[in-house]
Amino acid sequence: VQLVESGGGLVQAGGSLRLSCAASGSIFSGNVMGWYRQAPGNQRELVAIINRGGSTNYADFVKGRFTISRDNAKNTVYLQMNSLKPEDTAVYYCRYSDAVVYWGQGTQVTVSS
Numbered sequence: 001v002q003l004v005e006s007g008g009g010l011v012q013a014g015g016s017l018r019l020s021c022a023a024s025g026s027i028f029s030g031n032v033m034g035w036y037r038q039a040p041g042n043q044r045e046l047v048a049i050i051n052r053g054g055s056t057n058y059a060d061f062v063k064g065r066f067t068i069s070r071d072n073a074k075n076t077v078y079l080q081m082n083s084l085k086p087e088d089t090a091v092y093y094c095r096y097s098d099a100v101v102y103w104g105q106g107t108q109v110t111v112s113s
Contacts, residue, residue: 001023001024001025001026001027001096001100001102002023002024002025002102003021003022003023003095003096003102003103003104003105004021004022004104005020005021005092005093005104005105005106005107006019006021006107007019007020007079007107008092008109009108009109009110010110010111011084011109011110011111012111012112013085013086013111013112013113014083015084015111016081016082016084017081017084017109018078018079018080018081019035019078019092019094019109020076020077020078021033021076021077021078021094021104022074022075022076023075023076023077023096023102024075027075028098030051030052031051031052031096031097031098032050032051032052032097033050033070033077033094033095033096033097034049034050034068034077034095035047035048035049035068035077035079035093036092036093037088037090037091037093037109038090038091038093038106039087039090039091042090044093046059047059047062047068047079047092048062048066048068048079049095050068050070050077052070052072054070056068062081065081065082065083065084066079066081066082067079067080067082068080079092084109086111086113087111088109089110090109091108092106092107092109093106093107
């Protein structure tokens with residue numbers, strides 16, 4: 001499975017960004033896709049995940065600000081990020097899992113104060 005991410009960039013605090021991640025290759029129906037992030041000096045942490053049925057799970061620090069969604073026909077997952085804060089600055093990684101876990105290359109999100 002290959003994952004191609006897009007949508008990162010630089011934004012001011014309070015702004016919005018939308019990340020996309022398209023999966024290709026041997027896609028299985030029971031997969032879960034999601035987003036993790038890693039800031040310098042920190043461990044990679046869960047942001048949000050979604051299964052093919054649309055069930056979601058969010059980290060507490062993004063609830064009410066970020067929304068994860070997916071288009072199963074396109075094997076694509078999205079992360080709409082609103083009300084961004086400087087502490088959201090990190091490399092955001094797309095994750096795909098069925099029996100195996102795959103990671104995207106990461107996309108930088110920088111939020112200036």
